[in-house]
Amino acid sequence: MAEPSSNQPVAELIGVTRNYRMGTNVVRALDNFSFTFGRGEYWAVMGSSGSGKSTLLNVLGCIDRPTEGDYKVDGISTNSLDDDALSELRSRKLGFVFQSYNLIPQLNVLENIMVPLFYQDDPPADGEERARTLAARVGLSERLDHRPTELSGGQQQRVAIARALVNHPALILADEATGNLDSQTALEILALLDELHAEGRTIVLVTHEPDVGERAQHVLRLKDGRIESVKRGQRSMAGARA
Amino acid sequence: MSQSTFARTVRLGVSSLMLHKLRALLTTLGVLFGTSSVIAMLAIGEGASEEAQEQIRQLGSRNVILRSVKPREDFNTGASQNVRVLSYGLTEDDLARISETFPGVARVVPVREIYEEVRRSDRAMNPRVMATLPVYRDVTGRVVSEGRFLADNDEAGVSNVCVLSDEVANYLFPFQSPLGEEIKVGADYYTVVGILLGRVRQQSDSAPAGKSTAEVFIPLETGRKWYGNMQVRMRAGSREMEEVELHEIVVEVDAPENVPVVASACREMLARNHKQSDYEIVVPLELLLRAEETKRIFNIVLGSIASISLLVGGIGIMNVMLATVTERTREIGIRRALGAKRRHIVSQFLVECVVLSVGGGLLGVALGLAIPLIVERYAEMRTIITPSAPILAFLISAGVGVIFGLYPAWRAATMDPVEALRHE
Structure with missing residues (x-):
């Protein structure tokens, strides 16, 4: 699978500009940015701090809106959507993995995995079953009723990945997903992402660590809110796993 | 589905609150005291009004009661220092004027009191001995428990018969029915023909409240014949001669709306015909108005305490929730990123507020149910807890949660998800 470039687009940025107001200055975090992430692709987004990669991730994740331009997720234009519709879109089409895991402390593992489903207008009936399957997949079926504080960092991040998969998202967004982990655990998490890629999922991983970026299929480098370079890899899935 | 969503939201709210139990x-304390005082207020107010209504029922809501009152000593010291006979009170003329000339008067019942001891073999007591007409029972709405009340032919025959209140009957005849037995009032024998339920003494009576009144009723004519108007009253070692024609006149008015008119007519007539203030007028309807006024003042006082503590309690909840919202900014960001809509965030925090205030409300209901018991025990006030009171208090506390939770919940829901996620 995963024939590059011939795929239909999952996330499409069309002339996106995002301005921030910092006091009297206007900071242009994304500058007339156009790019397309195709289905089944695994991208690493790299760049120095202030290059606009976080803003890009926020726009891709529909938690931030472009000042100008349009962004389409799975063919749906987000420009015309109101806050509720955008939230619904997040709960159905997107999966988030954060640097600091961001699990909800009051909830146990199973409940944490199911959170995105809670917020869907018409939640699936098999939500709990899905969550159990995913927990088993990330190796946490023994800890379903544990609270996040009772888990190690690697375990928490695996819960977060299970949570990012529970709604069968079109796009998985990972923000420095290995940043808080020791190198061994980081490798485990990266291996998990490789697996997801191998299954044909679309992943955008933001990172500033070159060796993490190297593992991805393609690398997008940003500078000053613009594309600096695009490096398309042709590695097979087997190569990525090695 | 929506039901389980709600249940889950409540469960989540409770578990979030449980992270900080003491907080x-x-x-909840403010709401707790607020709701408990709402319940206490309603219970005490209800008790006072019930007591007033019972008092009126016993005195008769359509009645105006005139009583002879011994004038104050200083009133006649100058003129009657050496006069042994003290003459005062309501007269037969007053009775005639009321029954013959007043419009709106249905029936008029005179009562004379006899200051004599009541005996039966070795048992003696000093009840109120009242000589009155058979209609007395009907006008005052008293209940015969055994035998009968005085009848017209007792009056016509000037018979030596009497009716006892249950208090007297129980004391004089502890082991047998008094019906047909004889008792002695002063020097004369009377046959007991009936027993009347005593009325429960009220705080307005001179005797202590709670016990029922001790009374003996004899026919009016019999009283006139044997005891006359001049009576000797034994009092704390001194003897006093008193001349009183009538001790009490119960005026029954034909309709409740005429009570004030008849009452003021009686007042005017008595003021015109009596040189000294040797009478009093009791209008049960006015007692009711006074009781209502007391209840109103009580409600205002406790009502302001309740609303102030509910207000302060609500502000306390709002304050804590605002702090909580700030503290949980990151959680809000996560939830928003994972797809929570604004209404989900609003309902999450609103439910927490309502759980807090309803928790306080429930504790308050418990305390509020206990307060009336304490009041009843130590303040000797009647309290009545109507089923609606805890429900009302509960609803008020829930309302406080909603009202004071709206702003913190709105603050939480309108946070920018990007900002919220960046929050440490």
């Missing part, structure tokens, strides 16, 4: 408990 949650302290936050």
Whole structure:
């Protein structure tokens, strides 16, 4: 699978500009940015701090809106959507993995995995079953009723990945997903992402660590809110796993 | 589905609050005291009004009661220092004027009191011995428990018969029915023909409240014939001669709306015909108005305490929730990123507020149910807890949660998800 470039687009940025107001200055975090992430692709987004990669991730994740331009997720234009519709879109089409895991402390593992489903207008009936399957997949079926504080960092991040998969998202967004982990655990998490890629999922991983970026299929480098370079890899899935 | 969503939201709210148990408990105190005082207020107010109504029922809501009152000593010291006979009170003329000339008067019942001891073999007591007409029972709405009340032919025959109140009957005849037995009032024998339920003494009576009144009723004519108007009253070692024609006149008015008119007519007539203030007028309807006024003042006082503590309690909840919202900014960001809509965030925090205030409300209901018991025990006030009171208090506390939770919940829901996620 995963024939590059011939795929239909999952996330499409069309002339996106995002301005921030910092006091009297206007900071242009994304500058007339156009790019397309195709289905089944695994991208690493790299760049120095202030290059606009976080803003890009926020726009891709529909938690931030472009000042100008349009962004389409799975063919749906987000420009015309109101806050509720955008939230619904997040709960159905997107999966988030954060640097600091961001699990909800009051909830146990199973409940944490199911959170995105809670917020869907018409939640699936098999939500709990899905969550159990995913927990088993990330190796946490023994800890379903544990609270996040009772888990190690690697375990928490695996819960977060299970949570990012529970709604069968079109796009998985990972923000420095290995940043808080020791190198061994980081490798485990990266291996998990490789697996997801191998299954044909679309992943955008933001990172500033070159060796993490190297593992991805393609690398997008940003500078000053613009594309600096695009490096398309042709590695097979087997190569990525090695 | 929506039901389980709600249940889950409540469960989540409770578990969020349980992370800070002491904080949650302290936050609920204001609402706790507010709701408990609402319940206490309603219970005491209800009790006072019930007591007033019972008093009126016993005195008769359509009645105006005139009583002879011994004038104050200083009133006649100058003129009657050496006069042994003290003459005062309502007269037969007053009775005639009321029954013959007043419009709106249905029936008029005179009562004379006899200052004699009542005996039966070795048992003696000093009840109120009243000589009155058979209609007395009907006008005052008293209940015969055994035998009968005085009848017209007792009056016509000037018979030596009497009716006892249950208090007297129980004391004089502890082991047998008094019906057909004889008792002695002063020097004369009377046959007991009936027993009347005593009325429960009210705080307005001179005797202590609670016990029922001790009374003996004899026919009016019999009283006139044997005891006359001049009576000797034994009092704390001194003897006093008193001349009183009538001790009490019960005026029954034909309709409740005419009570004030008849009452003021009686007042005017008595003021014109009596040189000294040797009478009093009791209008049960006016007692009711006074009781209502007391209840109103009580409600205002406790009502302001209740609303102030509910207000302060609500502000306390709002304050804590605002702090909580700030504290949980990151959680809000996560939830928003994972797809929570604004209404989900609003309902999450609103439910927490309502759980807090309803928790306080429930504790308040418990305390509020206990307060009337204490009041009843130590303040000797009647209290009545109507089923609606806890429900009302509960609803008020829930309302406080909603009202004071709206702003913190709105603050939480309108946070920018990007900002919220960046929050440490």
